[in-house]
Amino acid sequence: LAAIALPAQAADKVYRLKMAETWPSNFPIFGDAPRNMAAMAEKMSNGRLKITIDSKNKHKAPLGIFDMVRSGQYDMGHSASYYWKGKVPNTLYFTTMPFGMTAPEQYGWFYNGGGMELMEQVYSQYNLLSFPGGNTGNQMGGWFQKEINSLEDLQGLKMRIPGFAGEVLAKLGAKPTNIPAGELYTALERRTIDALEWVGPSLDLRMGFHKIAPYYYTGWHEPATELQFLVNQRSWNKLPEDLQEILRVAMRTAAYDMYIQSYHASAENWQRMKQEFPDIQVKSFPAEVISAMRKANDELLAEKAAQDPLAKQIIESQTAYMQKARVWTDISDKAYLNSLSAQ
Amino acid sequence: MFLLRLESVINRFSDLLGKVSAILFVLMLFNVFYDVIMRYLFNDVSIGMQELEWHLFAAMFMLGVPYTLKVGGHVRVDLIYERLSGNQKAWIDLAGTLGLLLPFCLLVGWYGVGFAREAFELGETSGDPGGLPYRWIIKAVIPFAFFSMAISGVGLLLRSINTLRGHHPVAHYQPPSH
Amino acid sequence: MIGIVMFFVALVMLLAGFPVAFTFGGVALLFGVFAEGPDMFAFMPFRIQSIMENTVLMAVPLFIFMGIVLQKTRLAEQLLESMGKLFGGVRGGLAISTVLVGALLAASTGVVGASVVAMGLISLPVMLKYNYDKSLACGTICASGTLGQIIPPSIILIILGDVLGIPVGDLFKAAVGPGFVLIGVYVLYILIYTWLKPEAAPSIPMDADVNSKREQYGKALKAIVPPLALILVVLGSIFAGVATPTESSALGGAGALLLALLYRQFSWKMVLDSATETVKVTAMVFAILLGATAFSMAFTYTGGDYIVEEVLSDLPGGQMGFLLLSMLAILVLGFFIDFVEISFIIVPILAPVADALGIAPLWFAILIAMNLQTSFLTPPFGFALFYLKGVAPPQVRTVDIYRGVMPFILMQVAIVVSILLFPDFYGLS
Ligand code: NA
Ligand code: NA
Numbered sequence: 049l050a051a052i053a054l055p056a057q058a059a060d061k062v063y064r065l066k067m068a069e070t071w072p073s074n075f076p077i078f079g080d081a082p083r084n085m086a087a088m089a090e091k092m093s094n095g096r097l098k099i100t101i102d103s104k105n106k107h108k109a110p111l112g113i114f115d116m117v118r119s120g121q122y123d124m125g126h127s128a129s130y131y132w133k134g135k136v137p138n139t140l141y142f143t144t145m146p147f148g149m150t151a152p153e154q155y156g157w158f159y160n161g162g163g164m165e166l167m168e169q170v171y172s173q174y175n176l177l178s179f180p181g182g183n184t185g186n187q188m189g190g191w192f193q194k195e196i197n198s199l200e201d202l203q204g205l206k207m208r209i210p211g212f213a214g215e216v217l218a219k220l221g222a223k224p225t226n227i228p229a230g231e232l233y234t235a236l237e238r239r240t241i242d243a244l245e246w247v248g249p250s251l252d253l254r255m256g257f258h259k260i261a262p263y264y265y266t267g268w269h270e271p272a273t274e275l276q277f278l279v280n281q282r283s284w285n286k287l288p289e290d291l292q293e294i295l296r297v298a299m300r301t302a303a304y305d306m307y308i309q310s311y312h313a314s315a316e317n318w319q320r321m322k323q324e325f326p327d328i329q330v331k332s333f334p335a336e337v338i339s340a341m342r343k344a345n346d347e348l349l350a351e352k353a354a355q356d357p358l359a360k361q362i363i364e365s366q367t368a369y370m371q372k373a374r375v376w377t378d379i380s381d382k383a384y385l386n387s388l389s390a391q
Numbered sequence: 392m393f394l395l396r397l398e399s400v401i402n403r404f405s406d407l408l409g410k411v412s413a414i415l416f417v418l419m420l421f422n423v424f425y426d427v428i429m430r431y432l433f434n435d436v437s438i439g440m441q442e443l444e445w446h447l448f449a450a451m452f453m454l455g456v457p458y459t460l461k462v463g464g465h466v467r468v469d470l471i472y473e474r475l476s477g478n479q480k481a482w483i484d485l486a487g488t489l490g491l492l493l494p495f496c497l498l499v500g501w502y503g504v505g506f507a508r509e510a511f512e513l514g515e516t517s518g519d520p521g522g523l524p525y526r527w528i529i530k531a532v533i534p535f536a537f538f539s540m541a542i543s544g545v546g547l548l549l550r551s552i553n554t555l556r557g558h559h560p561v562a563h564y565q566p567p568s569h
Numbered sequence: 570m571i572g573i574v575m576f577f578v579a580l581v582m583l584l585a586g587f588p589v590a591f592t593f594g595g596v597a598l599l600f601g602v603f604a605e606g607p608d609m610f611a612f613m614p615f616r617i618q619s620i621m622e623n624t625v626l627m628a629v630p631l632f633i634f635m636g637i638v639l640q641k642t643r644l645a646e647q648l649l650e651s652m653g654k655l656f657g658g659v660r661g662g663l664a665i666s667t668v669l670v671g672a673l674l675a676a677s678t679g680v681v682g683a684s685v686v687a688m689g690l691i692s693l694p695v696m697l698k699y700n701y702d703k704s705l706a707c708g709t710i711c712a713s714g715t716l717g718q719i720i721p722p723s724i725i726l727i728i729l730g731d732v733l734g735i736p737v738g739d740l741f742k743a744a745v746g747p748g749f750v751l752i753g754v755y756v757l758y759i760l761i762y763t764w765l766k767p768e769a770a771p772s773i774p775m776d777a778d779v780n781s782k783r784e785q786y787g788k789a790l791k792a793i794v795p796p797l798a799l800i801l802v803v804l805g806s807i808f809a810g811v812a813t814p815t816e817s818s819a820l821g822g823a824g825a826l827l828l829a830l831l832y833r834q835f836s837w838k839m840v841l842d843s844a845t846e847t848v849k850v851t852a853m854v855f856a857i858l859l860g861a862t863a864f865s866m867a868f869t870y871t872g873g874d875y876i877v878e879e880v881l882s883d884l885p886g887g888q889m890g891f892l893l894l895s896m897l898a899i900l901v902l903g904f905f906i907d908f909v910e911i912s913f914i915i916v917p918i919l920a921p922v923a924d925a926l927g928i929a930p931l932w933f934a935i936l937i938a939m940n941l942q943t944s945f946l947t948p949p950f951g952f953a954l955f956y957l958k959g960v961a962p963p964q965v966r967t968v969d970i971y972r973g974v975m976p977f978i979l980m981q982v983a984i985v986v987s988i989l990l991f992p993d994f995y996g997l998s
Binding site: 409410412413414416417419420423424426427431444445448449451452453455456458459460462464465466467468469470471472473475480483484486487490491492494495496498499502503505506507529530532533544 | 582583584585586587588589590591592594595596597598602607610611613614615617618620621622623624626627630631634806811812815816819820822823840841844845847848849850851852853855856857859860863949955956958959966967968
Binding site for chain 3: 072073074076106107108109110112115116119121226227228231233234235237240254255256259260
């Protein structure tokens with residue numbers, strides 16, 4: 049009897065995982081993804097997998113997720129890979145890259161083009177597993193107080209634009225500036241800075257930037273920002289195989305759900321912004337500026353590839369995959385939209 | 392006599408930290424001022440200089456805490472405390488240091504060591520263009536400051552012991568906060 | 570449950586008179602280690618780092634420095650005295666000036682620690698010199714110092730905008746009216762109080778050797794102009810977009826040094842002395858933040874946030890009923906936890922309920938902001954009280970401060986109630 053009862057008991061055992069997210073509590077879209085994931089995992093496992101989520105307001109370490117999951121203070125995290133580039137430079141490539149892939153292309157790279165394997169290679173050294181955690185879709189290039197008509201206009205442009213994209217702009221004479229999130233609105237309104245990038249209509253609306261800046265530039269620097277689920281390797285190993293699979297599926301589904309939700313929220317919010325402020329001017333950078341930014345971007349990537357063999361491997365893998373996928377994008381979605389606008 | 396001498400050695404250490412903090416503050420003031428002037432008059436921004444602002448700021452207040460403990464600048468709720476005799480005050484400080492201050496500072500300091508070591512081993516740098524390298528230095532300020540608080544706490548402990556043993560005049564046991 | 574016990578233990582321990590910062594930290598350690606084991610404290614370095622990186626808080630030492638330099642060069646004293654004289658025979662002129670200077674400081678920054686400490690350094694000694702009632706002086710400073718929370722720009726409003734999803738600009742605009750009402754009520758209170766009790770706030774005697782009133786005004790103006798110009802530079806630099814609020818505090822610090830130079834009071838020794846003094850006060854303020862972050866960590870990680878959530882989500886319905894109860898809850902919680910915790914932990918629980926009841930978000934936000942401002946003043950955990958005690962001369966006792974803030978707390982509550990009853994008057998419905 050005991051021999052029969054034991055496996056049943058083991059199957060009923062409840063596994064509790066603690067997850068920390070970078071976002072504050074009630075943060076729309078970004079914060080919905082981990083909650084959606086946790087709810088699915090619990091349901092699919094019939095209550096055997098329970099995941100609690102602590103937001104930034106509780107752990108106070110939005111950019112400490114990497115360390116806290118690594119050390120096992122939390123079993124899981126929800127964040128974005130490029131936040132860790134100061135700690136582990138090669139984590140930069142698994143969120144989005146300027147002039148890189150669009151979301152469908154990038155998902156293709158992750159799941160079928162070797163992206164997941166490369167990400168594992170980077171993260172496994174730190175006893176971490178990393179999974180795609182939801183995509184924002186194409187991010188807007190940001191809110192500008194002045195028009196950018198030439199390379200000259202980038203000279204001395206004070207812009208809040210963190211990370212790698214900031215490096216690209218800095219190469220062209222712009223001045224990336226750090227401003228705390230709480231002071232951004234005031235800084236842009238009073239022109240302490242000339243421009244800033246946030247996300248896109250999905251999250252820009254609540255910041256109110258559209259009320260104080262006339263130009264909304266289209267994106268170039270974050271064509272497909274993918275968030276990230278981080279899992280501590282030991283916590284993962286402790287899970288039975290079926291729960292590992294449930295967790296994997298829940299994370300993948302939640303990521304996809306967030307992509308859709310972002311798309312929807314951007315459409316809704318953009319409609320609202322345009323209704324309330326019909327004078328917002330949507331602009332794209334002129335060809336001269338785009339090609340200079342592209343050149344700067346390529347040079348920076350070449351530098352990174354020269355410094356580190358794994359970085360070289362990742363960059364080459366991404367470039368090769370994008371070339372292949374882009375040909376298809378061009379004759380499918382792009383051709384379709386072009387044919388419509390040509391009418 | 393040994394305890395008295397130890398107390399004065401610790402006091403000198405705390406005073407030194409106070410001097411360092413004061414200098415860090417002046418540097419920070421000039422740093423922020425310089426950044427504003429450069430941006431407004433010369434349209435020039437440096438992320439490295441911007442980051443240096445909070446590095447100086449953080450080191451300044453963290454190292455200032457042990458110094459402030461030594462000079463009696465930390466605020467107390469003195470509804471009752473102010474009516475006590477010097478000896479009674481000394482007992483409260485003795486118990487508070489042993490039961491509250493030392494365990495707190497030593498534990499946080501201990502976890503701070505691992506925190507700083509992690510940054511050192513990863514070779515952590517700023518994630519922003521032109522940011523500062525060697526993040527472990529500012530992170531190491533946390534354990535250093537908390538261990539210094541513990542040392543200053545030992546100074547307070549010795550002060551209360553030496554007072555109870557009659558080596559300090561009881562009448563003005565606690566230095567005025569200002 | 571542990572969280573509740575922890576509160577009361579902290580309360581009792583604080584009364585023993587050991588430094589507040591380390592009492593918070595030590596009590597957090599006792600309860601945290603007991604409930605969760607020592608590993609909880611591995612979170613502390615992360616929490617400390619988030620304080621270290623908070624550049625908005627950088628305004629604290631910079632404004633303190635400005636205050637200390639103005640004090641050391643006696644420019645602040647002259648400013649306040651002259652303003653007091655300008656009010657001529659009006660009793661309580663110094664207190665009214667304090668409110669007005671506090672309002673100016675409030676409009677340039679939203680950092681309570683900085684304003685209270687700067688005002689404590691600048692105007693408390695002057696009021697005491699002219700034999701003001703200690704309680705009146707302390708209450709006025711604490712209340713004026715917290716004005717920065719409601720008068721834009723303000724950190725509470727920025728955080729609330731974020732939490733409630735309201736554009737910060739709208740919140741700033743909405744807060745102007747209530748802010749002015751608050752200033753008006755403070756001034757009115759001081760006038761009435763000193764009319765009833767003249768000896769509490771003696772008017773500053775006019776200089777005997779000056780005959781003409783015009784000359785008197787001229788002299789006063791001369792003393793007012795330089796420091797006032799400094800404050801206007803600080804304000805102006807923010808409004809002109811030269812600097813962020815944090816940076817403008819550095820302009821204030823540098824400007825104070827410039828004034829010292831102009832008035833031949835400058836020396837490197839003065840700078841270093843002021844810096845040392847600044848370090849002392851800053852460390853006092855930040856040590857409390859360090860202890861409080863440990864305390865709130867132990868509170869939330871031992872399940873305190875869930876208890877609060879449970880209680881609040883069961884509040885009975887009805888717009889007025891909900892508003893009254895939630896405001897009361899925030900006020901009471903404000904006795905214990907700091908406003909950032911409340912904004913991030915409590916407000917998200919209340920917001921959906923308010924939304925469902927059809928309460929205008931701006932109205933709700935301003936009510937909360939007003940209420941949180943009050944929480945800075947409420948003993949025993951009111952941060953403004955700690956900060957003022959930290960810089961007050963020894964003859965000012967905790968009791969004086971507690972007694973002094975009581976009427977101001979009542980006024981605040983009255984205004985919250987008036988916003989509750991007459992949102993139209995404030996343009997908030
Ligand atoms: Na972005
Ligand atoms: Na303000």
